[in-house]
Amino acid sequence: xxxxxxxxxxxxxxxxxxxxxxxxxxxxxxxxxxxxxxxxxxxxxxxxxxxxxxxxxxxxxxxxxxxxxxxxxxxxxxxxxxxxxxxxxxxxxxxxxxxxxxxxxxxxxxxxxxxxxxxxxxxxxxxxxxxxxxxxxxxxxxxxxxxxxxxxxxxxxxxxxxxxxxxxxxxxxxxxxxxxxxxxxxxxxxxxxxxxxxxxxxxxxxxxxxxxxxxxxxxxxxxxxxxxxxxxxxxxxxxxxxxxxxxxxxxxxxxxxxxxxxxxxxxxxxxxxxxxxxxxxxxxxxxxxxxxxxxxxxxxxxxxxxxxxxxxxxxxxxxxxxxxxxxxxxxxxxxxxxxxxxx
Numbered sequence: 001x002x003x004x005x006x007x008x009x010x011x012x013x014x015x016x017x018x019x020x021x022x023x024x025x026x027x028x029x030x031x032x033x034x035x036x037x038x039x040x041x042x043x044x045x046x047x048x049x050x051x052x053x054x055x056x057x058x059x060x061x062x063x064x065x066x067x068x069x070x071x072x073x074x075x076x077x078x079x080x081x082x083x084x085x086x087x088x089x090x091x092x093x094x095x096x097x098x099x100x101x102x103x104x105x106x107x108x109x110x111x112x113x114x115x116x117x118x119x120x121x122x123x124x125x126x127x128x129x130x131x132x133x134x135x136x137x138x139x140x141x142x143x144x145x146x147x148x149x150x151x152x153x154x155x156x157x158x159x160x161x162x163x164x165x166x167x168x169x170x171x172x173x174x175x176x177x178x179x180x181x182x183x184x185x186x187x188x189x190x191x192x193x194x195x196x197x198x199x200x201x202x203x204x205x206x207x208x209x210x211x212x213x214x215x216x217x218x219x220x221x222x223x224x225x226x227x228x229x230x231x232x233x234x235x236x237x238x239x240x241x242x243x244x245x246x247x248x249x250x251x252x253x254x255x256x257x258x259x260x261x262x263x264x265x266x267x268x269x270x271x272x273x274x275x276x277x278x279x280x281x282x283x284x285x286x287x288x289x290x291x292x293x294x295x296x297x298x299x300x301x302x303x304x305x306x307x308x309x310x311x312x313x314x315x316x317x318x319x320x321x322x323x324x325x326x327x328x329x330x331x332x333x334x335x336x337x338x339x340x341x342x343x
Contacts, residue, residue, distance in 0.1 A: 002341050004032040004054060005097040006090070006113070009106035011041035013181075014255045018101040018124055020046065021158040021330040027052040029334070034093065036086065038105035059085070059108055079107050086112035095119060097341055102131050114140045122337055125149070126157075126254035128286050129277040142340060145333050147258060147325075148286055153336055156329035157258035164327045166243035167264045170318040173310055177207040177245035177265075184211010184233070185251055187298050188270055192249065193221050195303055200227050207241050209233070239263070247314060252284035252295075261287070261324045266317040268294040268309055270301065292321055 007023055010016045019035065026033045032054040037043030039058040047056045059082045086109045089095070098113035099122045100106040110133065113121040120142040125134050128148040138144050147157040176199060180188040189210055196206060206229035210218040215233035222229045235241060242248070242263045250256055252269040260267045269287075271280030287293040294309045296302065 002031055002097055002338065004034060004093050004095060005099060005337075006034045006036055006095050006109055007099050007101070008036040008109035009101035009103045010037045010043040010046070011103035011105045013042060014126055014253050015101045015103040015105070016042055016046045017255045018126060018158050021160075022099055022101070022124075022334070023047075023050070023052055025330045025334045034089075034095070036089075036105075036109040041103075041105060043105055057089070059105075061104060061108055079111070082108035083111045083115070087116060090116050090119065097337065098122070099124065099337070100134070100137065102126065102134050104133065107133055110137050120337075120341065122333075124158075124333070127277075127279040128254075128282040129279040131276065131279075143336065147254070148283070154329055154332045156326045156332070157254065158330040158333075159255075159258050159262045159325065159327070160239070161327055162239040163242065163259045163262035166239050167262060167322070168243065169264055169322075170246040170266060170314050173204060173246045173314060175205040175207060175245045175247075177209075177241060177248045177250075179209050179238075179248060179250040179256065180211050181209070181251055181253065181256065184209070184214045185270075185272070186214055187301075188249060188251070189214050189218050191270070191301055191303075191306075193218065193225075195306060196222065196225055196227055196229070198303075198307065200225070206230065207245055209235065209238075209241070247310065252280040254279075254283055257283050257287070258325055261292070261321050262327070264318045264321045266293070266312075266314040266321070268296070268306065270296060270298060273298050287324070290324075292317060292324060 005026055007019050009019055023033050034055045035047050035053050036057045038061045044058050061082055096119050100110045101124050113119045123134055123138055123141045123144045125146040145154050146152045147155050178188055178192040192208055208229050208231045210233055212233045219231045242265055248265050248267040250267050252271040269284035271284055284295045288295045
């Protein structure tokens with residue numbers, strides 16, 4: 001029986017949502033969890049005072065990608081020194097299982113799991129394009145889990161049951177939600193304001209997540225247009241907001257994409273064009289190739305195409321989205337990890 005596991009990774013919300021799901025599942029099974037993340041990024045905000053954890057460790061690590069010369073050398077040396085620290089930690093707590101959810105936060109703890117004898121590494125890759133760290137470490141992993149990989153033992157994405165519980169089949173578009181994420185997306189905000197007058201004429205209501213930095217501007221623009229939209233900067237009630245919508249316009253980060261699928265909500269994806277490896281585009285393309293979403297890049301956005309999309313058979317897409325993802329993914333993954341560790 002595993003007594004203590006390490007969950008590592010983070011930096012951004014997508015990675016941290018998956019880390020949180022693993023922590024919750026191990027905690028509910030009575031298995032101690034040590035979280036190892038970075039002091040740079042969102043990791044501390046999520047887990048610094050988490051009572052489910054035996055220990056939360058935040059290392060002063062930063063990404064290596066896009067760094068050059070001496071700055072890159074310093075980052076690599078820092079990861080090396082933190083890897084040695086993690087090795088001593090693994091010996092102290094007799095760690096034999098490490099789960100990496102990716103991101104630069106995971107580097108030191110993941111490399112330490114490779115160097116330690118009799119330690120098994122498991123990787124959860126969120127995106128359709130594998131991150132740089134996972135490309136390197138996946139060769140040493142006992143198992144890799146990915147919703148975009150046909151060879152993965154579990155292909156369902158860890159999504160909160162809230163999104164499944166409030167799912168429904170959409171019949172007709174009466175409300176459209178624009179989701180730019182907690183940080184917002186000016187591109188989506190501007191596009192929403194462009195199409196809002198015609199949506200209003202069509203009798204379609206608007207739900208709009210603007211992000212904190214653009215909230216006041218967008219709210220005032222709706223007021224100028226005399227449109228009574230549900231405008232907010234950030235909300236913990238996203239499952240409820242999704243449930244009220246019949247169609248969505250969204251970025252294509254993996255967590256958001258699969259949450260929308262779990263809610264059976266047909267979506268027009270506008271991927272963030274600066275995402276590493278263009279992974280948001282390929283995340284959405286994975287669904288588009290199955291006829292389960294609509295997709296346009298920022299630079300090719302067309303109001304005309306958008307309104308043509310609204311004439312599509314969203315009822316059929318909503319029904320088909322039901323079978324695109326199943327609940328309890330994290331439980332199935334943890335079952336495999338625990339079974340492997342009996343061998």
